[in-house]
Amino acid sequence: QKEVEQDPGPLSVPEGAIVSLNCTYSNSAFQYFMWYRQYSRKGPELLMYTYSSGNKEDGRFTAQVDKSSKYISLFIRDSQPSDSATYLCAPSQGGSEKLVFGKGTKLTVNP
Amino acid sequence: SQTIHQWPATLVQPVGSPLSLECTVEGTSNPNLYWYRQAAGRGLQLLFYSVGIGQISSEVPQNLSASRPQDRQFILSSKKLLLSDSGFYLCAFSGGGRGQPQHFGDGTRLSIL
Numbered sequence: 001q002k003e004v005e006q007d008p009g010p011l012s013v014p015e016g017a018i019v020s021l022n023c024t025y026s027n028s029a030f031q032y033f034m035w036y037r038q039y040s041r042k043g044p045e046l047l048m049y050t051y052s053s054g055n056k057e058d059g060r061f062t063a064q065v066d067k068s069s070k071y072i073s074l075f076i077r078d079s080q081p082s083d084s085a086t087y088l089c090a091p092s093q094g095g096s097e098k099l100v101f102g103k104g105t106k107l108t109v110n111p
Numbered sequence: 112s113q114t115i116h117q118w119p120a121t122l123v124q125p126v127g128s129p130l131s132l133e134c135t136v137e138g139t140s141n142p143n144l145y146w147y148r149q150a151a152g153r154g155l156q157l158l159f160y161s162v163g164i165g166q167i168s169s170e171v172p173q174n175l176s177a178s179r180p181q182d183r184q185f186i187l188s189s190k191k192l193l194l195s196d197s198g199f200y201l202c203a204f205s206g207g208g209r210g211q212p213q214h215f216g217d218g219t220r221l222s223i224l
Binding site for chain 2: 049090
């Protein structure tokens with residue numbers, strides 16, 4: 001089983017839709033959870049950063065972590081064409097300097 | 112504020128030529144530094160990371176090497192490039208604290224001919 005699994009998509013939604021992006025992981029030692037957004041031909045940009053289980057909201061974005069199920073989610077409300085990008089989840093053990101990245105989900109928001 | 116600079120943005124090199132990609136960080140001291148390669152459909156592959164000057168950990172045996180001659184400078188090198196070295200190379204940094212997120216540069220797209 002891979003450490004982090006993420007559906008590569010592609011995912012296509014109309015503008016204004018609620019988007020749900022998900023990852024599962026196998027390592028119960030993961031404590032820190034990050035979501036990155038990557039536009040084409042650019043480096044990944046940190047979008048959300050959470051510790052342990054629970055929810056974190058930042059504007060239209062909500063990150064959710066369920067450690068009991070080893071399941072992490074990113075919700076985007078009122079999606080915009082500018083949200084069209086690849087989204088990568090990246091959990092970390094903390095204590096270790098390394099992140100483990102999912103392969104990314106490509107999202108297209110159609111106007 | 113903390114910033115990361117990576118250059119060049121695009122590079123085309125012949126097989127067998129040397130390589131040097133440079134990354135510098137501003138606005139922080141003693142960062143952790145990383146080199147990744149991103150291939151289509153394969154996600155981000157960690158190549159090297161460094162927790163201090165002269166301290167380099169290699170994740171994947173390959174044709175590449177890394178050096179950290181100064182606190183905020185990280186260099187990726189090769190003596191002889193292979194076709195398989197083509198890809199999108201990304202430099203990243205993080206603070207030294209526990210669980211700190213990584214922040215990425217805009218990458219170098221390397222094509223080997």
